[in-house]
Amino acid sequence: MKFVVENISKSSGRLGHLVQAETGKRFRTPLLVQTTKAGSIPYLSREVFDYITKETPALQFSLSTINHMTESLKLFNGTIGAYVGYPECLSLLLVRDTCTTTPSGHNDKDIMPLFTRRGKEMLTATSYMDAVEVLKPDIYQGLCDADTNLDSSKKRITKSVDRTAQFMDLCYERHQNSTVLNNSGLFVPIVGGYSTFARSDSIKHAKAKGESITSGYIFEGFHNNGLSATEVDVEQLLKVMTHSLNELNVEKPKMMPGAYTPPAMLELISLGVDIFDTSYAYCAATNFKALTFNFDLTKTESGNCSPFLDITTDSLKEDFTPLLADCDCLTCKKHTRAYLYHLYNTKEMAGPILIMIHNLHHMMKFFNTICNCIADDKLPDLVKLVNYQGHDAALDYSIKLNTKAISRNDQGKSFTVAKDDQ
Known part of the structure; x- marks a missing residue:
């Protein structure tokens, strides 16, 4: 090597x-x-x-x-x-x-x-x-x-x-x-x-x-x-x-x-x-979060304040838009937020598959953008965009355990083990 x-x-x-x-x-x-x-x-x-x-x-x-x-x-x-x-x-x-x-x-x-x-x-x-x-x-x-x-x-x-x-x-x-x-x-x-x-x-x-x-x-x-x-x-x-x-x-x-x-x-x-x-x-993905942070330097306007979308949120059950607008991953092209919320509620294994497809696609595009920004000497601009997403305060990208859907004892074992099933 x-x-x-x-x-x-x-x-x-x-x-x-x-x-x-x-x-x-x-x-x-x-x-x-x-x-x-x-x-x-x-x-x-x-x-x-x-x-x-x-x-x-x-x-x-x-x-x-x-x-x-x-x-x-x-x-x-x-x-x-x-x-x-x-x-x-x-x-x-x-x-x-x-x-x-x-x-x-x-x-x-x-x-x-x-x-x-x-x-x-x-x-x-x-x-x-x-x-x-x-x-x-x-x-x-x-x-x-x-x-x-x-x-x-x-x-x-x-x-x-x-x-x-x-x-x-x-x-x-x-x-x-x-x-x-x-x-x-x-x-x-x-x-x-x-x-x-x-x-x-x-x-x-x-x-x-x-x-x-x-x-x-x-x-x-x-x-x-x-x-x-x-x-x-x-x-x-x-x-x-x-x-x-x-x-x-x-x-x-x-x-x-x-x-x-x-x-x-x-x-x-x-x-x-x-x-x-x-x-x-x-x-x-294991905590039911789809990545949605913006890394497109041509779109720096203020958007959502969260870097990810919580699939377990009840407001999504009638939201028939993709996880992320303009995303060309298989999940966003074929399925909606409401469908993924339905998969979470019914504990279908298609849920983690579709969220993982989106999250990996998002991260891979993110790294392609990083390479392009380094080549164009624009990495500081990308750092500012990802940190603030067009807002005044830096966003919190840390991931908390989603205990609404998965217990601490079952973390990492199965995407679909619900807390109320224990």
Whole structure:
């Protein structure tokens, strides 16, 4: 895997390409990778996803949702992308599921907890690298202790950095000695919570031990995944990221996994972050929210004050307009708000499918616009539009759990489990 920087905007942001080692396919950055669960894009089959885009996708797999596939993949003797029906995709392997909140605690000296559908499993650096060699992703992250957030203590942050360094020592060794991973890129984790001092320590270890074999960097430990990523303190986040990016190799790609809000993504792209995932679109869909924020610089007039539409709102039951005017996704072309409200009320599985189609389409068009704005040196204008949507005050893009429709115990399990059914 290679990364090529093609253009750096005068104002902010940069354009580049990730180049797949074996095929030479190019994936434009800033890149939005498709989050998967158990190897599939949530709610969508391959055929349905083809209605959204015909472009070759970049897929993000999490070991916590596919670890049960490793035995079958040993017999398959192919890549994880080919195994799940996307042989041409760019595959990225993470440890944790960015769509679901990761429980805190359960950490030990030489192991880290892996929370799977079968329960908690203990992962060592050796067993992790064994799994990576079976899955054969184009890019994979190094094993790390990312159990930190804004409220983490200094002791917890220090342990996070120390344990990550210990894990990565073995990962570096295995990566260098592995013939299977010759074409796989290693993204080194940078941890340390919201402490600039701890982040610097993590970066120092990454430079000292893995500078020559590192393909990129992945920033972990700002949140506990799931909805918590939509509520991060952006001001504190940008302070830490500005400090960290100044200490890293500019030419290597940087990734920020998690459901960061669109305004947060734009600010991070302005700093030089290159890769994000679609977990924000998923978190919105599972909480019955269709994305409606405006990112068209030719339409800056004031509109609705909300960046998304709550499908469970009773006022929609006789609203026969599409989710978003002028949207050309399959959902908006074929169906109305009233129909989606009906699907929610009747607990039909077509509901999450149609909302996910719209949300992914919306996010993908958003990232196309980002790339065009960087090329035209208009990213600051886009940042202002997305943040304010033509109003005086910045909008709140965080996603709250929709307890009217889904209980806390069932979050992430099923789109259609209603609270009154418990």
